[in-house]
Amino acid sequence: MSADVGTSYHSPWTSSPSCSPGVTGLGALLITNLLTAVIDSQNQLMGANLYPPDTTNILDSSTSLYEDVLPYFKKSQNFKPHERNTPGSENYSDDNHGKGGYLPVEPFRYRSPIMEGLVEAVKECGYTFGDRNGPVQSGFTIQHGTVGGGTRANTAKAFLAPIKGRKNFHVAKYAHVTKLLIDSETKAVTGVEFVKNGKLYTVHSSKEVILSGGTINSAQLLMLSGVGPRGHLKEMGINVIQDLKVGENLQDHMMALAPTFKFNLSNPVPVDNLKNLDDTYQFLIHRRGPLSSVDVLHLLGFISTKYAHLDVAGSAPEDTKDLDYPDIQYQFIRFAFQDKNATKIFSDSVGFTEDYYRAMFDTPNSESEILIPLTVLQRPKSRGVIKLRSKDPKDPPVIDPRYLSDPRDVQTLIEGIKQIVNIARAKALSRFEVEMSEVKVPGCEAETFGSDEYWSCAVRRVATTIYHPVGTCKMGPRSDPDAVVDSRLRVHGIKGLRVIDGSVMPTVVSGNTQASIIMIGERGADFIKDDWLS
């Protein structure tokens, strides 16, 4: 989780060339956003919580129980459910939500009308509807956000602001950490080197250093400091202090923005500037209305495709229907009729080129309002890698996400798209006149629209990151040759160094990553207290 403390880290780093021609360097935005220092100031405020089978992904075998980490999810939260009997107040259980923590979490206060239709449609298709935080993840829900009183929260506002006056707490703003100081004889961390206003500083540590630079930068800093794969560090001319597989195991959730659905065809609602003024008033005075929300995006669903059984030991294809092991998540985005401004901003934000923008957004939006499902791959099989470009800390690392390099990832996304196409055909949506746009994704003209071959082509062109990279400082026991940190987040073989951020996840969780990373932070804080205060 980032702390919005204005570091000087604003570098337009990009990943390796894309396997999706529609995206200008697949994952490009992943990297630029990661480096703006304010990730969770930019994120979509989706507060997905814990799903029990995922605890085995974020913990090692010594602590694999849901019950062990659930208290840490709850600890950080101050969850405020909807008032009773308002739409959306579906069976929240205090068992799965925390109260009194620093981070405000609440359901969004506004629902776009099409969302009512979608909620009915998923129910009609037999999906469970209700709170998805808890022991069962499959189904749909009105998502909660890290929102307090209608305005965005982030980890800096929530966790740092209330304690900024503490005497034992100091934040060096606009500082760029360049190296961890590690004694090559004793392998003990002695401090940190950083640059601020062009001047190099050193801070010495008497107990330990906590590295929380995120999945890209924690890996980069470890390697710059001599902790990483021996061959690669030697190649970079860096003295090897500890040979560990830092930078490997990079994984991320990919989303396919397809297909585009047109709706309200005979009476599309355009952007209404007067209504915008009213919405602004509603937000500024009451913290309500569309501006207090992320609009239709806050409908969220988790489903298990016919491939999910492959991930569950002993499970057979016929079990898939009842399997609660979602490999696809859905989110949705909608645009008003002929809303060129918003569609262009969104298209640019995911890195689409002009021809993709026209096919996916502009052409269908010139006819009606549009709705685009984001079909998100929850359990990617592809693995990428981060390497140093040079030993200069200002040089961006080489980020090779290898998205969709495992064909199973494409197959799963295709199944996810097919299921959402079925949902869009539900009777409940007929009053919204929903129709799939058949404008083909550029480069896929030769395939028959809607065939597996077409979706496979489309997925490879329009899938992009949903910004959940993890895994480059993998947690695992010493016996695991790929592990970088142990189950108490200490770097193997190095004294006085922990990594506490998303990079430690051995496998990405099924769901948005922020809540799990905050949980890792809460748990890591207890490890430190246990080790030094007892």
Ligand SMILES: Cc1cc2nc3c(=O)[nH]c(=O)nc-3n(C[C@H](O)[C@H](O)[C@H](O)COP(=O)(O)OP(=O)(O)OC[C@H]3O[C@@H](n4cnc5c(N)ncnc54)[C@H](O)[C@@H]3O)c2cc1C
């Ligand atoms: C656009 C976007 C939308 C997202 N939406 C959601 C969402 O809706 N829901 C959700 O659950 N998750 C979302 N995420 C993901 C979530 O925000 C991340 O998984 C989470 O913030 C990662 O936490 P972290 O602590 O591992 O790393 P980070 O949040 O990246 O924190 C690392 C911090 O270290 C700083 N840093 C790095 N290197 C240095 C250095 N050398 N010197 C000084 N400082 C340094 C960085 O500036 C940053 O502040 C989104 C992410 C993005 C980018």
